[in-house]
Amino acid sequence: MSTILEGLYYAESHEYVKVEGEFGYVGITDYAQHELGNVVYVDMPEVDDEVTAGENFGAVESVKAASDLISPVSGTVVEVNEALNDNPELVNSDPYANWIIKVQLSDPAEVENLMDAAAYKAAIGE
Amino acid sequence: MIRNYDKLIFELSKEGRVGYSLPKNELKEKYCPCQLPAALKRESKPELPEVTEFDVVRHYTNLSNKNFGVDTGFYPLGSCTMKYNPRLNEEISALPSFARLHPATPVEAAQGALEVYYNLAASLAEISGLAAFTLNPYAGAHGELTGLMIMRSYHLQRGDSKRTKVIVPDSAHGTNPASAAVCGLEIVEVKSTPNGTVDVEDLKPLLDDTIAGIMMTNPNTLGIFETEIPEIARLVHECGGLLYYDGANLNAVLGKCRPGDMGFDIMHINLHKTFSTPHGGGGPGDGPVGVRAGLEKLLPNPQVKKDAAGKFYIDTDEASAGYVSNFLGNFGVLLRAYTYILTLGRENVKMVGPLAVLNANYVKESLKDDYYLPIEGICKHEFVFDGLADKSTGVTTLDIAKRLLDYGYHAPTIYFPLLFHQSIMIEPTETESKETLDEFIAVMKKVAKEAIGNPDIVKSAPHSTPVRRLDETTAARFPKTTYRQLKG
């Protein structure tokens, strides 16, 4: 049974966004990290890069799989989680505490297109 | 004892030891690289081993004992065609009259080599039913890339720049989409039918004026012959596209039917699969590319041709798709493949496909009660099981593969094709005897029984190999890829 936090927004491609004011913290869900297995590398964008909802902004690699990261929101990257460079396994241990990028949202209303916790829970069949 | 050998060559090093002998330098006093300006010379010292010749021989001989090869035992490795690699091929390839030949040798002093190239290309054209071959690409994936460059050039030279998509079946080998992407083409996937062949109904709506072509292998990666290929060829040609044949599975039909006759326009052959050149632990191979009549000019430069007087020469063509290699490919590998074709001769080339297919069907039928066979019926050179027939054991395909190592077999290809979750892909090749196959079948049955009676021994396999299961996660998280990094 995967952990799904209330109050976050979820994408079909298993990313979440946690909105705080004009910022969104984007990471992958507990379900996604479990499916991938031991994460060995997180390919992250650079600060000031633009991300667009529905488009690729990086990848998460496990030993024998790689999964693209699809941004659930649009905006500008204001911070990347540098800790993941040295400790990619943090994504496995707590994917919600260890978000991947912090985005200044260009269109906060976009999150309405995403799922809430209940809908995501249903989507992954749990 | 030997299996426990675990030194790196660097760990044998002792200052002052040498393993080479070079002539005296009579001219050293007058001309020496020490005269070069300091700005051009290296400051750091490379930490290369200092060892004797004997150290080197013993070290690499010991390392070789920790390796498995076709010479060691049976390789049921699907899609890899691990057949016997004759020693005569090696002997011919090492002949000094070829080994000492510089690529810039004037053609009049390289007629023997050019004849080998020309005649091997002609033999491959005959065997595959196409008009002409280049032998310049270095490997299968390199051949694919070359073939797709030819496909794109064909369209661009007709002034048709809209065709930027290539159709690839969802069962295709990973190199197909990767090669297409490197060639600047977009991938469109076509679905498979439940029996693993291209779904013609799914294909039809994809065919429009943006399609450069389709990449297929026949038989496909499930070992199933695409019987609708004439219809597929008609449809693709009708929409203006070309058909590319991935020669990875050519061994299955060698002597029975030819890609050119199936309607393919371009293909590559893996000489290290179908034509018995050794895999060498991952290369060198060679990936000749053939084309149907009308596309010859597009083959990469340089091209080898024969004039009216029978003299061979090197040519370039402006219409060519370009240059993909240093010169004329892995020439040493070409010598091996040509030797193999001459050894087989026209009478035996015809038997390769039938015997390879016989071996595959024999193994498949013998094991289908113990392993789940998702697609019934006659296969070609290979077939796919989807894990054990008994799904209750918790033993995975990976476990079975590792357990086979304990019994002295290489593992089959696993988790490919991606159509099934627990794929075990087996290709025995025509050079394995019935006795070898019978022993393999007995071991596969034994492992299936162990999975039920003693699953732990399977799940923790291998037990008798030089090393056991490895920590791949740490290797990827904290890569140590050189001795310097390893020492820390």
Place this chain on the structure above:
Amino acid sequence: MKYFPHTQQDIEQMLAVAGVKSLDGLFGEIPQQLLFDREFALPEAMSEAEIRKFFEALGKRNGDLVCFAGAGVEDHYSPSVIAPILSRGEFLTAYTPYQPEISQGTLQYIFEYQSMICELTGMDVTNASMYDGTTATAEAMMMCVSIAKKRNRVLVSATMDPKVRRVVETYAKYQGVTVDLIAEKDGVTDLTDLESKLAADDVAGVILAQPNFYGIVEDYTGVADMCHARKAQLVMNVKPSTLAVLKTPAEWGADIACGDAQSLGIPMTYGGPYVGFLACVNAHVRKLPGRIVGATTDVDGKRAFVLTLQAREQHIRREKANSNICSNQSLMALYVTIYMSVMGHKGLKEACCLSYSGAHYLAEQLVATGKCSMVHDKPFFNEFAVRTTVPAAKVQEALLAAGILGGVRIADDTLLLCVTEQRTKEEIDTLVSIVNNIQ
């Protein structure tokens, strides 16, 4: 047929298990019109003795020449221990080391290869090898474009071997990457032209050669800073045999080093097989194509080696992989690994010294004949260009008649000549006397 083990009885028994009546029955589903029903237009099977005679006769139609040609392929000393080790079936007939438990031999020598290539080039990481130097350089170009993300223009020096350049240009063409040439001035890269071409801030990478096509050792002081100031990667195509002496790509400040390792003793064999190498700084390791071997431990804590960082590769990433490369040039990587082990730094330096001495002696003697003059006045290593007073083709003809491969003709009046540790003073003197006697 000695490669087919099937007796008639085997075939019958196996057909019965397969559930078909004949070998033809195994192909029953194939549409009739696709079946090949005539004899192949190929020779009949030949015996071993016949095949030996056949290839020996063909070999006699190749000249056995004393080689003064280079241009990317050189005649080097090949230590006797290498061929017997390469021919061991455990190495020769192994598949790619996807099953590490039974492939430690291959994996370990690739690890050793990687270590040695990094020692020679000074770079942090390298992959398990590439097909050859031309394709390795094309892959380096692709790395630059991938690192730069939104730039798709690369610069290649006009002093690069044209054989390398045209492969880079071919790969670039299909990927929509623009390749611009940096002008040549007096046989070396025109750094003023480089600086002005970088000014547009749209260059992903700059690809230079060392030594260059003319054998000249270029002075690249300041070039790395120039590239990095414009956020372009510096790629250096280098000849590994010279790196025992010459400044390394790392010391020049290169981000990526590539080239062909044929100069590490690999027989010329009319163009291949050789082995390409591709190395880079740590920051770009995820952009490095192909296989990489890493050290780890097994469940018992034993040191072991394994293919690592596989998530970059085509079999996982498919169309999103950095490259379509699948195999490496494994056995040839073993070749140069053994070569570097046998030679050590000392042997490599000695071979450099012999080559350098011979080449400089040859150059001086040729100029002394009055029939040749040096094209460039620049430091060179073991290869150089001379202008001939008679047509260069005529010089080569005279040499060929004497069993000498007289360099590579790069213009009607220009020859590129190369000397390695294989050439004796007598051979050099013979060449010079023939040139001297040309009327």
